[in-house]
Amino acid sequence: MVTVGFVGLGVMGKPMARNLLKAGFSLVVHNRSRGSVAELVAEGAASASSPAEVAGKVDVVITCLPDSPDVERVALGPDGIVHGIREGGIYVDMSTISPVTTQKIADALAEKGAFMLDAPVSGGEEGAINATLSIMVGGSEAAFQTCLPVFQAMGRKVTHMGGTGAGQVTKACNQIITALQVTAVAEALVLGAKAGVDPQRIVEAIAGGAARCWALEQRAPWMIQHRFTPGFKSAYHYKDLLIAVDTAKAFGVSLPVSGLVCQLYGAMKAMGKGDLDNSAIVTLFEELAHTHLVSG
């Protein structure tokens, strides 16, 4: 059984690390704020004072952090993973970041004789707690096979997508489709409601046909109730769409619709709605149409 390190014990990272302990892995943790560290130490983990120190103690070191700059700092900055990782060690980044940053870090690790996997997840906090995450992995087949039992302790569906960055690219594809679905349902319901049709009835009429999708099934009810407790925060979807657009730039791809939806999620953040669920994009279209989905 490989030994594992975990850096970044946030909303996602803490329950993921806890599932590694439950599965019997020997675990070393590190986090900027100390509360989560103390919790996991009480449950059997060891702690270390820096990412470099974690990396020096384990076979596989994992990060789960908010965004590309955070990962770059923890991986390559002072006291970063690259300064402590063993030759032959594997660094697994489970954050959702730019595949361009991923490649840069993988290159730096390769110079130390270490390996990197990008392994972003989907399934949210609930998936992290219940170990039902989907995990999309990029990197070498050998490193993937070594880490597979680690992934299986945190997720249900683990897919090796290809070389370095392929996991992040797949996650970007996922985030494009989910954002555009939510936006589609929001625009449709605002049109329907302002044209005088009960949005609930619209959902019922079309949900069984070609319009059927996760957003229509799971988020249309939230939109109609104006219940916007996340779920998945608008500001995070904005960040993920910026990654998609950044990836498009890097690879020479034009994404006209995703680019527009990215800007709309930017507006949500600017309007102070970044902490609401991404389905709150409906409130933007309500404002643009000077209307409200439900008049009642």
Next chain:
Amino acid sequence: MVTVGFVGLGVMGKPMARNLLKAGFSLVVHNRSRGSVAELVAEGAASASSPAEVAGKVDVVITCLPDSPDVERVALGPDGIVHGIREGGIYVDMSTISPVTTQKIADALAEKGAFMLDAPVSGGEEGAINATLSIMVGGSEAAFQTCLPVFQAMGRKVTHMGGTGAGQVTKACNQIITALQVTAVAEALVLGAKAGVDPQRIVEAIAGGAARCWALEQRAPWMIQHRFTPGFKSAYHYKDLLIAVDTAKAFGVSLPVSGLVCQLYGAMKAMGKGDLDNSAIVTLFEELAHTHLVSG
């Protein structure tokens, strides 16, 4: 049992009319080209020489035509339905047209003491043949109840959405969501492929999560194979998105994303791709990225 007239025996109308005959309705038909009329007469229908004449002979007269101007001509033009319809008669338009045009026709019929239902369908040619269409109906409850057995002979899911135009509004909502789904999947797969990830593997990795939708399940395989036999023609989806945008204008709604996707489907038509399935929008993004989804 009400007597029924049917005007517009095209790809959708002919099998729908045939299902009325099969269900035992006494049927009078009219069509601009005569071949379909002869077929249905051989199967037991009567024929009439104009929409007005059809309307004069039946309780319920149905149209199924390509676009708003066609319906307006057949309903209100010389020899149109309004000139023949009986007092208390019901006109049912099953085309997909603008709810604004629907309202105009309904008003003209009301002056003759007749009623109108808008009853657009989804489910395509296959649904028309197998009597499994979804039918979204706007108009008075009494007229809806009178026509319900007629609808049930042609469709499986029949929903009364509200007053005049509510059926067309619902159909517009449906077409917004389906177009944006297809576009989302197309942009995502072009990004993924050009970034070096196998698009088939992307579909498999994300199809079970929040990205799941009809387009990812049913049309991603067509995109990957470049198999663009409709299905649902790009030019028709362009027409339907123009209706959505026109409806938005009429009701004071702004649809930034649907507006953009409408313009992209306009590009498809301009590029001579109007007869391809709507999933061929992927070829537009391929061209914009100077790439091809599958290199093999």
